[in-house]
Amino acid sequence: MNIAQLITEIKAKQSYLCVGLDTDISKLPDGISKDIDGILAFNKEIINATKDYAVSYKINTAFYEQLGSKGWEVLEKTRELIPSNILSIADAKRGDIGNTSTMYAKAFFETMDFDALTVAPYMGFDSIEPFLKFDNKITIVLGLTSNKGSLDFQTNDLYSPPLYKTVLEKVSQWGTMDNLMFVVGATKAEALKEIRAIVPDHFLLIPGVGAQGGSAVEVCENGINKNGGLLINSSRGIIYASSGKDFAEVAREKAKQLALETRPFTTHL
Amino acid sequence: MNIAQLITEIKAKQSYLCVGLDTDISKLPDGISKDIDGILAFNKEIINATKDYAVSYKINTAFYEQLGSKGWEVLEKTRELIPSNILSIADAKRGDIGNTSTMYAKAFFETMDFDALTVAPYMGFDSIEPFLKFDNKITIVLGLTSNKGSLDFQTNDLYSPPLYKTVLEKVSQWGTMDNLMFVVGATKAEALKEIRAIVPDHFLLIPGVGAQGGSAVEVCENGINKNGGLLINSSRGIIYASSGKDFAEVAREKAKQLALETRPFTTHL
Numbered sequence: 001m002n003i004a005q006l007i008t009e010i011k012a013k014q015s016y017l018c019v020g021l022d023t024d025i026s027k028l029p030d031g032i033s034k035d036i037d038g039i040l041a042f043n044k045e046i047i048n049a050t051k052d053y054a055v056s057y058k059i060n061t062a063f064y065e066q067l068g069s070k071g072w073e074v075l076e077k078t079r080e081l082i083p084s085n086i087l088s089i090a091d092a093k094r095g096d097i098g099n100t101s102t103m104y105a106k107a108f109f110e111t112m113d114f115d116a117l118t119v120a121p122y123m124g125f126d127s128i129e130p131f132l133k134f135d136n137k138i139t140i141v142l143g144l145t146s147n148k149g150s151l152d153f154q155t156n157d158l159y160s161p162p163l164y165k166t167v168l169e170k171v172s173q174w175g176t177m178d179n180l181m182f183v184v185g186a187t188k189a190e191a192l193k194e195i196r197a198i199v200p201d202h203f204l205l206i207p208g209v210g211a212q213g214g215s216a217v218e219v220c221e222n223g224i225n226k227n228g229g230l231l232i233n234s235s236r237g238i239i240y241a242s243s244g245k246d247f248a249e250v251a252r253e254k255a256k257q258l259a260l261e262t263r264p265f266t267t268h269l
Numbered sequence: 270m271n272i273a274q275l276i277t278e279i280k281a282k283q284s285y286l287c288v289g290l291d292t293d294i295s296k297l298p299d300g301i302s303k304d305i306d307g308i309l310a311f312n313k314e315i316i317n318a319t320k321d322y323a324v325s326y327k328i329n330t331a332f333y334e335q336l337g338s339k340g341w342e343v344l345e346k347t348r349e350l351i352p353s354n355i356l357s358i359a360d361a362k363r364g365d366i367g368n369t370s371t372m373y374a375k376a377f378f379e380t381m382d383f384d385a386l387t388v389a390p391y392m393g394f395d396s397i398e399p400f401l402k403f404d405n406k407i408t409i410v411l412g413l414t415s416n417k418g419s420l421d422f423q424t425n426d427l428y429s430p431p432l433y434k435t436v437l438e439k440v441s442q443w444g445t446m447d448n449l450m451f452v453v454g455a456t457k458a459e460a461l462k463e464i465r466a467i468v469p470d471h472f473l474l475i476p477g478v479g480a481q482g483g484s485a486v487e488v489c490e491n492g493i494n495k496n497g498g499l500l501i502n503s504s505r506g507i508i509y510a511s512s513g514k515d516f517a518e519v520a521r522e523k524a525k526q527l528a529l530e531t532r533p534f535t536t537h538l
Contacts, residue, residue, distance in 0.1 A: 022369075062365060062372035068380045069342040076338055095389065096331060096362055097416040097481075100291075103331035111337045120364065120389045122411055124418025142391055147366040149393025152439055159428050170421055212366075 001115045002136050003178050003203065006087050007269070009055045010228045014266040015259035016220070018056035018089070018205065020235025021046065021078060022063050027240050029247035036070050042247075043078045046239050049248035050255040056087035056231050058205075059114075079112050087231070088115045089205070093142065095120040101130040109137045116140055118183060118205070121167045125174060132175045139180055141171050143195065146185025146208030168198045177201040184223070186214025186232070192222035203229050209258070210237025216258060220265035228269055234258055270384045271405050272447050272472065275356050276538070278324045279497045283535040284528035285489070287325035287358070287474065289504025290315065290347060291332050296509050298516035305339050311516075312347045315508050318517035319524040325356035325500050327474075328383075348381050356500070357384045358474070362411065364389040370399040378406045385409055387452060387474070390436045394443060401444045408449055410440050412464065415454025415477030437467045446470040453492070455483025455501070461491035472498050478527070479506025485527060489534035497538055503527055 010016060023039045032038045032045075047057065064075035082088040094104040094117065101119075108117045109131075116138035119131055131139040144154055144164040154164040161169075168182060184195055186208035195204070204223055208214040209232055216232050223230055238258070242250035279285060292308045301307045301314075316326065333344035351357040363373040363386065370388075377386045378400075385407035388400055400408040413423055413433040423433040430438075437451060453464055455477035464473070473492055477483040478501055485501050492499055507527070511519035 024372075060365075060369060060372075062363070062369045062376065065376035066372045066380055068376070069338050069345055072341040073338040091365075093365055093389070094331070094362065096329075096360075097414070097418075100329060100331045103329075103335045107331065107334035107337070111335055120362070120391050122389050122391045122422060123414050123416060124421030124423070126416050126418040128418075145366070145392050147392060147395050149366075149395040149397075152393030153391060153432065153436065154393070156435070158430075158435060159432075161427075163422065163428075163432065166425070166427060167422065 001084065001087055003138070005085070006055065007227050009085055010266065011269045013053060013055055013259065014263045015053050015055055016228060016230045016232045016262050017054050017255060017259050018058050018231040018233040019046070019050050019054045019238055019255060020058045020060060020207070020233050021239065022060045022235040023239065024063055029243045029245065031245040036067055036074060040074050040077055044081055045248040046251055047081050049252040050238065051083060051086060053255040053259040054086060056089055057082050058089040058091045058233055060235070061090060061092040076112055079114060089140065090114040090117045093118050093120045095123050095127045097123065098126040098130055101127050105131045105134055109134045116181070118142065121171060128171060128174060132179050137179065139175065140205050141167070141180065141182055143168050143182040144184050144188050144191055146187045146212050146214065150185065165198060168195065172199050172202060177203065181205055183207065186216070186219050187212055189215060189218035189222050192219065196223060196225065200225060201229070203231060205231045205233065207233045210234040216261050220262050224265050228266065232258070232262060270353065270356055272407070274354070275324065276496050278354055279535065280538045282322060282324055282528065283532045284322050284324055285497060285499045285501045285531050286323045286524060286528050287327050287500040287502040288315070288319050288323045288507055288524060289327045289329060289476070289502050290508065291329045291504040292508065293332055298512045298514065300514040305336055305343060309343050309346055313350055314517040315520055316350050318521040319507065320352060320355065322524040322528040323355060325358055326351050327358040327360045327502055329504070330359060330361040345381055348383060358409065359383040359386045362387050362389045364392050364396045366392065367395040367399055370396050374400045374403055378403045385450070387411065390440060397440060397443060401448050406448065408444065409474050410436070410449065410451055412437050412451035413453050413457050413460055415456045415481050415483065419454070434467060437464065441468050441471060446472065450474055452476065455485070455488050456481055458484060458487035458491050461488065465492060465494065469494060470498070472500060474500045474502065476502045479503040485531050489531050493534050497535065501527070501531060
């Protein structure tokens with residue numbers, strides 16, 4: 001799946017919604033077994049319930065790794081459940097020296113055939129370039145994150161321009177809008193206009209809506225571009241919206257709500 | 270295993286050697302099957318051959334992840350092969366928002382029982398703190414890395430003090446020398462004196478000796494402290510020193526050489 005297909009999907013569904021599959025055994029709802037098999041069963045139901053509104057699914061690798069190799073197996077099987085017209089993102093925040101980054105790229109882009117992968121920028125060009133070399137795959141580099149710790153290095157008082165702007169400026173020269181996106185937290189919607197001045201064309205993956213407090217409408221108001229250019233992620237706010245047997249139905253309703261909320265920002269597409 | 274036990278081990282073996290198990294099917298030597306089982310067999314022989322000189326083993330997760338869940342299983346089994354008196358490091362460079370970092374910490378510190386884990390600093394305090402909360406576990410944060418890309422953000426012309434010094438200064442306040450180390454590339458030996466001015470007591474994990482061109486002696490001259498305070502990693506230079514059936518013997522010899530090279534710097538312990 002490539003960016004052109006993603007844009008087609010956004011137009012068709014009039015939605016920027018990315019559903020985060022941060023699935024945790026301790027939070028599985030009634031009617032789902034509270035074990036490793038329950039994770040896969042839950043993911044399957046969530047995907048089926050939300051796929052009419054989601055243009056992307058983001059799987060957070062940490063939740064699967066904590067369960068060891070059996071968890072990694074569920075990660076692989078969950079990847080296989082994502083329909084081919086919907087962008088699959090591994091939220092893994094990898095990055096290492098060149099030959100090691102190539103191994104990570106193979107793990108996620110070849111072995112598991114994810115469409116996209118999140119990557120940390122600290123180690124610079126040769127830690128990111130290996131990911132960008134894979135055809136029809138998308139590297140999503142951390143820009144400005146949604147958490148409080150973003151104040152420590154990304155936007156501290158020491159550096160002007162702030163580190164995250166330097167990251168956006170440099171990294172955007174290493175790839176194109178077809179193989180590169182950036183993570184920008186929804187809790188930083190006010191920064192999106194400045195970010196759009198640096199990266200007008202690239203897609204932005206926006207976590208932090210819902211449980212973390214960001215507003216999808218504010219994100220659209222400040223972050224939209226001519227292709228839409230946004231993937232707005234909600235994880236806990238959708239998948240754990242109900243802990244009852246109606247969890248899938250409620251998740252569908254929450255996904256629909258979020259898609260409708262941002263629908264006015266898809267009319268120009 | 271804790272820092273006091275590591276120091277005891279360094280004294281006993283008069284060595285700072287960390288052996289990196291970056292095991293790649295395509296590089297397995299003669300006499301080892303060129304498949305996933307071969308990786309485990311190879312790691313077992315390398316560990317047995319080098320354990321008299323190594324005070325630590327570092328497993329690079331990328332090499333295992335590229336093989337999918339079966340590779341993750343070999344990662345788990347390799348962890349189990351590391352003797353309990355030798356520090357086990359997962360070189361995974363993880364880091365995410367708080368609740369996700371806690372999941373990664375559980376994956377490596379609990380599920381797999383690694384003694385230590387490498388972590389990327391870009392997302393700041395709440396991405397690192399969850400790792401530091403685990404008792405008797407060591408978080409190893411990227412400081413100044415060995416690759417060329419370190420010039421992009423860690424030591425670029427824009428920022429004074431350079432980003433890596435800000436990372437060392439801030440992060441060193443979040444942990445103690447008992448639960449926190451830093452990664453400093455051996456290819457940056459000249460920077461070690463300045464780094465020691467910022468973090469005089471913490472252990473430093475030093476990759477980049479051997480294949481990447483760093484000198485173990487220069488590292489010691491500039492980086493040693495009262496407890497030794499160094500783990501000097503060699504991966505390819507030891508484990509792939511011979512592609513013949515004598516690979517274990519040659520690996521042992523290379524490990525011994527590196528230990529002997531830095532032995533003069535252990536006499537003060």
